[in-house]
Amino acid sequence: MISTVLRPFCRRLLDLILPPLCVTCKAPVRQVGEICDTCLPQLLQLDPPFCGVCGVPLRDGQTHGLHCTACLKTPPVFTTARAPFIYEGLVRDCILRFKHGDEIHAAPTYAGWMIVAGRDLLAAADLIVPVPLHRWRLFRRRYNQSALLAYELSKWSGKPCAPDLLLRVRPTPSQGHLHKKDRRQNVTGAFGLNPRYSGQLAGKTVLLIDDVMTTGATVDSCAATLLEAGAKAVTVLTLARVPLG
Ligand SMILES: [Zn+2]
Ligand SMILES: [Zn+2]
Secondary structure (H helix, E strand, O other): OHHHHHHHHHHHHHHHHOOOEOOOOOOEOOOOOOOOOOOHHHOOEOOOOEOOOOOOEOOOOOEEOOEEHHHHHOOOOOOOEEOOEEOOHHHHHHHHHHHHOOOHHHHHHHHHHHHHHOHHHHHHOOEEEEOOOOHHHHHHHOOOHHHHHHHHHHHHHOOOEOOOOEEEOOOOOOOOOOOHHHHHHHHOOOEEEOHHHOOOOOOOEEEEEEEEEOOOHHHHHHHHHHHHOOOOEEEEEEEEEOOOO
8 A cells, every 4th residue: 555655756756866768768758668759650560461470571572471481481480470570670689788788767668659569469468478599698687678669568468478497408699690501500499398387288279479580580489499398389489570681
């Protein structure tokens, strides 16, 4: 009761001492984690047409109906992937700061955008699971940005979140410089099921959460682990999607 009364007061006091600033340009904003009205239109939204499976933005010559050529050639094991933004420009800056710059206060704002792009996926999900970090990387970074997004999505949707369901059973080098084939090899067998959840995935639709999807190799490897463990289907929601080269 006291905390309910005091919380708004404490927040106002904190706003006076440390006024909320735009995540990107540090201009004043109304609430912590917001992006100002100047920066907001600069975020590249991922509008149709996009691949009906992996959600990658489609351009002429890269499409076959509503599927990208990559999905036609090697269909992923996940059912659908969606993202609200293209991983370019300001979106890229925001995510790098979120991931490596401790700007975790933006997680509720980012999750709000993910809800808009993934409303159907959230509605169909039984469980929300983030892509895990290896424990050494988690130790160095102190937080898993994908788990923060998964928590927020769980809060908004009321769907349960299991941040420790997937384990990264072997460390994988950063994928930044790798080509698609090498990325797939890099993450094959990298994930495992936490034994605590053994037998609990039967018949469930799992929504996998990550910050960025590049070729889809990481989420596809996670999806394979979840399906092997009995999940009925795996869908994917990320904050941004790297466009085709
Ligand atoms: Zn701004
Ligand atoms: Zn595709």
